[in-house]
Amino acid sequence: MPDPYFFLVIFGAVAFVFPVMPLALAWLWRRFFQPPKPGAGKNATYECGVESLGEAQIQFHSHYYLYAIIFLIFDVEAIFLVPFAVAFTGLPFGAFIAILVFLLLLLEGLVWAWGKGCLSWVK
Amino acid sequence: MASAPPIDEGLRSELQKQGIWVTSMQELYNWGRRNSIWPLQFGLACCAIEMIATAASRYDLARFGGEVFRPSPRQADLMIVAGTVTKKMAPQIVRLYNQMPDPKYVISMGACAISGGPFKQGYNVLKGIDRYIPVDVYIPGCPPRPEALLHAFMELQRKIDGQKLTGTGKAAFLDKTVPSEFPVPAFGAHDLEPPANADVFHPPKIERH
Numbered sequence: 001m002p003d004p005y006f007f008l009v010i011f012g013a014v015a016f017v018f019p020v021m022p023l024a025l026a027w028l029w030r031r032f033f034q035p036p037k038p039g040a041g042k043n044a045t046y047e048c049g050v051e052s053l054g055e056a057q058i059q060f061h062s063h064y065y066l067y068a069i070i071f072l073i074f075d076v077e078a079i080f081l082v083p084f085a086v087a088f089t090g091l092p093f094g095a096f097i098a099i100l101v102f103l104l105l106l107l108e109g110l111v112w113a114w115g116k117g118c119l120s121w122v123k
Numbered sequence: 124m125a126s127a128p129p130i131d132e133g134l135r136s137e138l139q140k141q142g143i144w145v146t147s148m149q150e151l152y153n154w155g156r157r158n159s160i161w162p163l164q165f166g167l168a169c170c171a172i173e174m175i176a177t178a179a180s181r182y183d184l185a186r187f188g189g190e191v192f193r194p195s196p197r198q199a200d201l202m203i204v205a206g207t208v209t210k211k212m213a214p215q216i217v218r219l220y221n222q223m224p225d226p227k228y229v230i231s232m233g234a235c236a237i238s239g240g241p242f243k244q245g246y247n248v249l250k251g252i253d254r255y256i257p258v259d260v261y262i263p264g265c266p267p268r269p270e271a272l273l274h275a276f277m278e279l280q281r282k283i284d285g286q287k288l289t290g291t292g293k294a295a296f297l298d299k300t301v302p303s304e305f306p307v308p309a310f311g312a313h314d315l316e317p318p319a320n321a322d323v324f325h326p327p328k329i330e331r332h
């Protein structure tokens with residue numbers, strides 16, 4: 001009766017050899033048959049066929065979160081506007097005032113954000 | 124080994140009847156290659172729709188092992204130039220071809236990719252992709268039907284099957300002296316510079332009497 005962990009060793013060995021073997025075969029193939037043909041174009045960064053421009057590591061300023069929040073607010077507002085527009089002709093006066101207040105509040109928020117300079121792009 | 128003399132066909136079939144399968148490295152290698160041609164995933168114009176149809180269930184390119192369309196040239200063996208190549212697009216196509224690893228093949232699909240097709244007289248259309256990269260199979264048609272693309276695929280498989288690994292006349296991709304990259308044309312004032320790569324482009328001579 002072999003050690004019960006012996007099978008794990010076999011499993012580990014197979015798991016190692018299985019992926020390494022094709023790599024080794026490919027290496028041997030390259031070594032004996034296929035000459036490597038590297039070149040400037042071949043080794044260049046792949047960017048859908050266009051020449052790559054500038055740095056790959058761009059960082060976005062954390063200021064960007066304000067944009068995201070403002071976008072989110074107006075996105076939600078757009079959803080509220082749809083039922084408002086559909087029911088517009090049948091709305092009682094009170095409801096109309098209510099939705100107008102809602103819109104004005106958001107508008108005021110936009111003016112405030114604009115005035116604070118949140119809408120100008122920070123590099 | 125591939126350099127060994129070819130196996131006698133009669134002997135081979137005799138052995139096969141006894142349950143012994145004899146092959147050469149070259150055959151095995153080409154068999155594997157021809158049944159796993161991975162095309163580069165891109166389409167240029169209307170022909171691309173037919174290419175997509177070929178890959179989809181009805182025509183099922185997977186039967187020939189070519190369904191794995193790769194979105195990166197690094198993993199692709201075959202470039203199907205499916206559609207109109209505008210002069211704006213040509214440098215990108217050549218660059219993508221350059222970025223594909225060897226061995227690589229090109230199918231020029233449709234009248235546009237062969238010669239500019241219906242837009243041949245246009246100022247902005249390249250008159251055939253074979254001006255810049257070597258093409259293995261041409262398919263005429265506008266657009267060629269999916270069956271035609273399948274036919275081209277089988278032609279390519281036949282070509283791959285016949286490629287030799289060693290000796291004289293071995294496959295070009297195994298030859299150190301054959302380039303695997305071609306110069307990318309630049310935008311000129313009126314046309315691409317150069318308008319054709321003389322090393323690649325060998326149009327048939329028209330004889331006038």
Ligand code: SF4
Binds near residue numbers: 168205
């Ligand atoms: S050959 Fe015809 S179908 Fe194909 S891209 Fe050109 S115009 Fe479109």
